[in-house]
Amino acid sequence: MSIFRVKAKARKGSTDVKMMAKHEMETGQRKGKDGNLIPAKFLDTVTVKHAGNTVFEANLGTAVSKNPYLAFSFAGGVKGEELEIMWTENTGANGSETGAIK
Amino acid sequence: MNRRTVVKAIAASGALMGMGALMPRVALAAWNKDAFSAKDQASAMNALFGGSAEASANVMLKAPAIAENGAVVPLSVSTDLADVESVAIFIENNPTPLAAQFMVPAGTDADFSTRVRMGKTTNVTAVVKAGGNTYSATSEVKVTIGGCGG
Numbered sequence: 001m002s003i004f005r006v007k008a009k010a011r012k013g014s015t016d017v018k019m020m021a022k023h024e025m026e027t028g029q030r031k032g033k034d035g036n037l038i039p040a041k042f043l044d045t046v047t048v049k050h051a052g053n054t055v056f057e058a059n060l061g062t063a064v065s066k067n068p069y070l071a072f073s074f075a076g077g078v079k080g081e082e083l084e085i086m087w088t089e090n091t092g093a094n095g096s097e098t099g100a101i102k
Numbered sequence: 103m104n105r106r107t108v109v110k111a112i113a114a115s116g117a118l119m120g121m122g123a124l125m126p127r128v129a130l131a132a133w134n135k136d137a138f139s140a141k142d143q144a145s146a147m148n149a150l151f152g153g154s155a156e157a158s159a160n161v162m163l164k165a166p167a168i169a170e171n172g173a174v175v176p177l178s179v180s181t182d183l184a185d186v187e188s189v190a191i192f193i194e195n196n197p198t199p200l201a202a203q204f205m206v207p208a209g210t211d212a213d214f215s216t217r218v219r220m221g222k223t224t225n226v227t228a229v230v231k232a233g234g235n236t237y238s239a240t241s242e243v244k245v246t247i248g249g250c251g252g
Contacts, residue, residue, distance in 0.1 A: 014211075027197075027219075029197060044133050044138075045133055053207070053209070054205075054207045055207060055209065055210050056204075056205075056207070056210060057204070057205035057207065058202060058203065058204045058205070058214075059132075059133045059134065059138070059202065059203040059204075059205075060201075060202050060203075061138045061198060061200050061201050061202060062138075062198060062219075063193055063196050063198065063199075063200075063201035063202070063218050063219050063220075064201060064202055064216060064217070064218055064219070065173060065174045065175075065216075065217040065218055065219050066173065066174075066219075068216065068217070069176075069215070069216055069217045070214070070215070070216050071178075071214065071215035071216070072204070072210060072211065072213065072214050072215075073210070073211045073213065074207075074209050074210040074211065075209040075210075075211075076209060
């Protein structure tokens with residue numbers, strides 16, 4: 001299941017990428033209805049690769065908002081090519097998915 | 103093999119394993135647990151960059167003056183410095199001030215946007231590591247509704 005929505009647009013030799021993950025980014029500091037702390041569960045690393053090269057790499061903390069939004073741009077990229085997105089969670093869960101450059 | 107040599111061997115292999123575990127932390131890209139779990143900004147900065155940063159006009163931090171909702175505060179950081187290695191965002195009065203760290207691979211612009219949570223009105227600091235030095239820009243964001251729990 002993919003959690004990222006990716007909008008990548010190639011223009012003038014570079015690609016602008018805006019992506020948003022559907023993720024709660026639980027900080028581990030909130031209390032649930034039963035009064036106990038809800039354990040932390042957040043995305044801690046997000047890496048984006050284009051044609052085998054890393055173009056984006058972020059380490060995230062719990063201060064990043066729920067449904068994290070990340071925007072960046074890199075040189076290169078042509079319409080129709082694919083971006084590979086890899087993420088890991090602090091819980092050890094991880095995933096990889098793709099997004100197309102438009 | 104007597105007991106002493108066994109203990110020594112175990113200690114030696116333990117030390118090697120310990121080094122192995124520390125190695126990824128040396129790499130810039132690893133998730134820095136010490137920095138992300140630090141409770142105050144100075145120690146978070148110290149863990150991440152090994153010191154504090156020098157204020158610089160070359161670091162551009164775009165943050166709202168007033169954030170109505172502390173749960174979603176849009177921030178943009180960019181810089182016109184050369185040889186940028188990484189960009190980090192600190193929120194001074196949050197329980198853990200380090201919010202995010204972005205690596206800057208070759209070919210990627212040192213210009214990132216994201217959205218963060220802020221517990222209360224405080225300073226937001228963007229730190230750019232470029233050419234081995236660290237530079238920062240700070241801006242105060244007033245928060246009317248906090249973003250932590252509530």
